[in-house]
Amino acid sequence: MATWEVFGRRKFDGPLEHVGTLHAADERTALLLARETHFRHNEGVDYGVVRTDQFHRLEDPTLLERHTDISYRLQQGYSGFREKRERARAAADARGADEVRSREVPNRRGGSA
Amino acid sequence: MSVTTPRPDLDTPRAQVLLAIADDALVTGHRASHWTGVAPSLEEDLAFSTIAQDAINHADLLYQVLLGAAVSGEQQRAGVDAIGLGREPDGYRHAIVCERPPIDFARTLARHWITTRVEVARLDALRRSPDADVAAVATKLSHELRYHREHAEHWFTTLHTGGADARERFHTALGHVLPEALGFFEPVDGEDASAILPGGHPGLRDVVVDGAATSLRAAGFDDLVGLLEGDLPAEAAGGRRGRHSQDFTGDVWPEMTELHRVHPGARW
Amino acid sequence: MSSTMSPTGPQHDTAGTDPAREAAFLEALDEGAKVESGDWMPDTYRQLNIRFIEMHANSEIMGALPEREWIARAPTLKRKRSLAAKVQDEVGHAHLIYRVAESLGRPRKDMYDDLIAGKGKFHNVFHYPTYSWGDVACIGFLVDGAAIVTQRALLETSYAPYVRVMKRVVAEESLHYRHGEDILLALASGTDEQFEMLQEAVNRWWEPIMHFFGNDIAREDDPSIRWGIKTRTNEESRQEWMSTYVPKLWDLGIETPDPALRYDADAGQWDYTEPDWDRLREIVKGTPTEATASRLYWRQLLHRHHDWIHDIVVGEDLSTAA
Structure with a gap:
């Protein structure tokens, strides 16, 4: 059977x-x-x-193993956004982008990190 | 905050051998990545993209060995890019066969098949390297290469048994690729003195040719075996000494390195 | 009680034109019912879904091509492999989504052949050329962001195989969002030339993104909403995108090219200049742009040169699992 x-x-x-x-x-x-x-x-x-x-x-499940870093394919591969945003904001201030930066926007949580 | 770019001495025999191995992978990965989005099937598109990414990743790891364990973080990234994307064309040590355009999928798979065999043989030798850093990386890369090998051998069988048309096209493709692939076995400068690749690049030839010849005969491609026992054509010679064809100097190199060259010191 | 799987989905009762059944079907959709590939469905529902899902899958493929042009030119090895992985995911999405359209009875080969022949429809944003690494930032963050807004909404669509695939697609898009923001932040905090390349690209991509969501159609007039494919209007999606992405651009001092763009806090919505809808029609329905013509030309050439391999690659005996 x-x-x-x-x-x-x-x-x-x-x-x-x-x-x-x-x-x-x-x-x-x-x-x-x-x-x-x-x-x-x-x-x-x-x-x-x-x-x-x-x-x-x-046949051989070890073929699925990864032996090198593949974090670039995962969310964890991208981090440090808080610092990166701070750096970009500082660069904007240095360019004199105050008016653009101070415009009114909806009041909501932003950010992905 | 500025990052100083570490610039290791690339003229030592050890560095030259590592560059040859890494540059083979980098240029192979660059050429393989051209298939992304345009491969003959969506499933194969995904498979080949992984092979391209792995190859670029392998080059990266070998450049890291060149930089040494003491270099890490942003310095390491800057150092890797300075080596990978910052050399003049004659500083690259890959075999000329790697820089050839993909042409079509038969040619691509023919090159993939012989290149993977060379990679497997070379990593086997490197795992026995007296240089512990090199041996450790080689072990890691060998594991990952198993998928490439399964993929390459599967296609070898599929194409030679896939009907007269596919067989004929694959036969022609191998005929183009195999003589040029002998460029993999050219030595880099000072390679005899370097102990990191036991046997050196010329030492890989016998084991690769033996294995490939067995597969070619089993496939009924006996007439191609002679190509592997013959001479490297002049137009495909010199890669290990930095002599490259127009396919590299006028195509791969300018495209691959332009952004890096035009914006020195920029962070991306 | 069994239905056999075939390459194009379970075999089913295909006569989808019974008015009484159609009314009951619509009523069930209104109550949130989900439809499986073997279920009876009205022809209109089937055709609307095929058209919508086919265009989605086509867009994933055509969306891979502009970004693909930059894998070879990526400025660092890290970006080179992460961009390759990201474009690979887009191809992966096309692979998943074509299968959903197939489960409604349209063979993948037909859709793919139509696309390559220039007969397939795809989103306007993928008709444009790329000029700099700034385009990679804009496509990766802003255009993908627009796609994420519309794709999240599809988690509520009525065709169950589509929902299942979209769950995976949306999960991968979260990675792409980070990948895109990472590239954008690097340019925004880089040299003057890098910032300039970013700003110039944002200026060029603004109108295509406004176009992307489509013109404002009232909820009751949109057949995609009536038939349970979409749950949100075009304008709702456009507003959501602006609320998510414009503040991020402004926060980094990146200018938006529409002088009328402002957030009206009292009304709780964005004011903006109405995009030129004739230009959108021209882009998607008119003569192909030079970028599209050239991408399709290469695609056709490669396709013709690989006729011999298609059957070997895919095999004739397709299996299915929607």
């Missing part, structure tokens, strides 16, 4: 996640049974199945 991998979504905007496996003769049976094997506690809003032997995995 074939085994099936079950993937489900907890919320409509969430990812399709692996939630488990089951035995079934065909996909209709697998879909029917998955409702009670994996979703009987109201775990999700959507699910699907794929035959285990049709699911291909990366």
Whole structure:
């Protein structure tokens, strides 16, 4: 008998996640049974199945490891904004940009760092 | 607040060997980055962009070794850029094959395949380097190169088994690239005296050619094996001594270094 | 109870022209219902979504091209790889978003071929040339900022596969926002020449950004809002962008080129000079700009030269997961 991998979504905007496996003769049976094997506690809003032997995995997961700094691809790679803004403001003052800097703007929090 | 740019002595044999390795990576990454946004499929676009970024990153790490562990922070960044973007064209030590334009994806993948094989062999040798700093970086880069290698070998197989048209195009591309790739094995000045790359660049030739020849024969490209056993064409010779083609002096170099050169000392 | 996945989404009942079902569908949208790719949907809904999502995906690709021109010219190695990574993300967004349009029944190849042939629509801001590193700052911070404003709003769109993809896109855009601000701050605190290059670029990008949000259409007249694709009017988005980005520019002493631009604290909104809408129509619907013509020319050339590889790269047997 074939085994099936079950993937489900907890919320409509969430990812399709692996939630488990089951035995079934065909996909209709697998879909029917998955409702009670994996979703009987109201775990999700959507699910699907794929035959285990049709699911291909990366043979060597160490291929995913990164050994050099990839912080430039992450938010953490950009920091020190407070100082950088201060430096730019000081440069603006040195250029005599007081009028531009003092214009009225909405009262709201700014800044990303 | 001003940053003084560290300027290490680049004329030592150690520096020259490190420059050769780093410049191969920098120029390879620069050329690979041309595919970003225009590769033959969106999926491949993403893959090749990572390869370009990794290569630029590898060059950066090797320039950092040249600067030494004592240099860090903004000084290190200024030093890396001064080396990477601040030399005259004849100061670059990469093999001429790296500076050739991508031409098309077959040519790109042919070069990617042989370049990756050279990189793997060279990093294997560098991991045994008596220079501990160099050996440590080589170990790090070797791990990252595994993906490049998987990618390159996958494409080698895909193209030679991908039907008559793809096979013919790839065969032609390899025919262009392989003779010029012998430029990787030219020695840099004083390389014999340098112990940091065991065997030197000429010493890599046998191991690279043996491995590549086996793959070429298995693919039925026996006629290409002779190219790897032949001579480096004159027009692709001299990269390790700073002699470069118009593809570098009139294309890569001016474009890559212009902003750095025109605004000395500027922070970006 | 099963629906089979195919390259263009689950197979479904495609006759989307039943008036009673359509009324019920619209009523459900008003109550916040979400639509999955296999669900029944009116033809109008399907077509409007395809047009909107295809234009979004096209814009990610065409948006990658102007910035791509600067990877080779980046002034430092750090900027070189971070710009490459940022442009890579834009291509990645196109990759994700084309798949969403595919799940509505329009094959990616058709969309892509149309785009390259110059028949695909994309946002006005990606029709312009770039001249300096100041453009990289403006595209990375201000133009991307405009895109972030409209993309955040799409987290509330009704087509569920689009929402899921936009969650990831918006998360990556937060990185791009920092990347863009970082470049802008460096120029704003740099040499006189660097500041000049930034100011000059801001002046050029101002009108394209005002155009970007589209003209002011009343909520009830905008079919994208009626059909649950957008939740905010063009003017609401433009005001939000001005409230977020103009204060940041002014705070750094960067001038905005519209002399009428001011914040009316009493009304709680920005006054500005109405952009020339004819010029916008000319940009997106008229003869392609020189920049677009040249980018498409190279794209077409590369595409033609790689006909032989497309099937090998993508394979004929596409799989799907929206």
